[in-house]
Every structure is written in structure tokens, then in C-alpha cells.
Amino acid sequence: MQQVPAVTIDGITLSQSLAIIQYIDETRPRPPLIPADLQQRAQVRMISDLIASGIQPLQSASCITQNLYVLQKVGEEKLQWAQHFINKGFKALESILKQTSGTYCVGNEISMADICLVPQVYNAERYKVDLDQYPTIKQINQTLMELEAFKVSHPSCQPDTPDDLRS
Structure with a gap:
């Protein structure tokens, strides 16, 4: 099964x-991505x-190839369909x-949740979701995007991002 994202690290x-x-957090815990507080x-x-x-x-930009089939099946209604499910989740x-x-x-510490948030906001913007309703x-997201690590790892900056989705 071809899955994205995928990473080869430490021989696996x-x-x-x-x-x-979670693997990165457990093997390279500086800074920790999952807090110690339970x-x-x-x-x-x-x-x-x-x-x-x-x-x-x-929805995810990281799953464009996996989602292409689904989005093709949705057809012309894919924008409304994507907006519906992003809005439902964002609420x-x-x-x-x-x-x-x-x-x-x-x-006030960056965590795994923040790492998950940025690509999903990118997706919401891609599908023209009005983010003003989610202050x-x-x-x-704006605060995270001021940090260099989030700028360089942004979905629009990845080497395999299609040209029409690059920033």
C-alpha cells in the first residue's frame, strides 16, 4: 500500500x-512534541x-495522490464537499x-498538535474555507508560520508539491 507521508529513519x-x-518524539525528544503533563x-x-x-x-495536501481518486469521483462538487468536511472538523x-x-x-509549547494543524490550515486555504470564522x-496558525521550522516545512514548499500548489 503506497502511503504518504512516509519517512525512512533509523533503518525503518x-x-x-x-x-x-511520535517516533521522532521518542527518539529525538528535544524539544518534546508530546508534553510530560498527563x-x-x-x-x-x-x-x-x-x-x-x-x-x-x-483533505490533506500530503495525501493528494491518495485522494485524487475520491475527489475525481466527487467531480464538480469537490470544492463544496471539501469545504463541508473541513468546516465540520474546524468547528x-x-x-x-x-x-x-x-x-x-x-x-505555550509547540506540540504534535501544532505540527498537525499547519498542513490542515493550508488545505482549508486551498479549498477556500473562510478562516475568519475560526479565529x-x-x-x-499565523503564530506558527512566523517560525522558521514551520516556514521551511510548509506543504507548499515540499519538493513533491505540484507547481500549481507551490507558494
Whole structure:
């Protein structure tokens, strides 16, 4: 099964965003991507799962090739279809982030949740979702995009990003 994203690291190939992020956090824990505090840890995992499993599967820029078949089947209605599911997920996410966020998704330290958020916001922009209705998501994303690590790793900057999706 061809899966993206995928990474070969330490002699193994991993796919699936959360598995990759958690492996990196466990083997290269500076800075930690999953907080030590058990409540914050649970919040980070909840937000990451909501994005990776609840919003992302049929939307993500990292899954363009996997989603192409689905989007072709949806046909001319794909913009409305994508907007519907992104909006549905963002409404839930906005509600959660109002309770958990500080500077970032959970408090004031970057976490796995923030790593999941940026590509999904990129996707929402790609599908012309009005982010003004999600002020917490919008603010966190803007703050993250000021950081060099998020700028260089942005989906639009990846070597395999199609030309029409590059920034």
C-alpha cells in the first residue's frame, strides 16, 4: 500500500503522520512534541487525532495522490464537499482550542498538535474555507508560520508539491 507521508529513519520506514511524529518524539525528544503533563499529553493526542483522523483523511495536501481518486469521483462538487468536511472538523477543533490553547494548540509549547494543524490550515486555504470564522485556529496558525521550522516545512514548499500548489 503506497502511503504518504512516509519517512525512512533509523533503518525503518514509517508511514502515517502520527506514528512518524511520535517516533521522532521518542527518539529525538528535544524539544518534546508530546508534553510530560498527563492532561496536556491527552489534549495534544485528542487534537492530533481529530485533525489526522477526523478532518485530514480526504483533505490533506500530503495525501493528494491518495485522494485524487475520491475527489475525481466527487467531480464538480469537490470544492463544496471539501469545504463541508473541513468546516465540520474546524468547528469542533475551534471549540477545543478555545479551551486548550495558549500561544499554541495546547498551552505555550509547540506540540504534535501544532505540527498537525499547519498542513490542515493550508488545505482549508486551498479549498477556500473562510478562516475568519475560526479565529483561534487562524491565530495559532499565523503564530506558527512566523517560525522558521514551520516556514521551511510548509506543504507548499515540499519538493513533491505540484507547481500549481507551490507558494
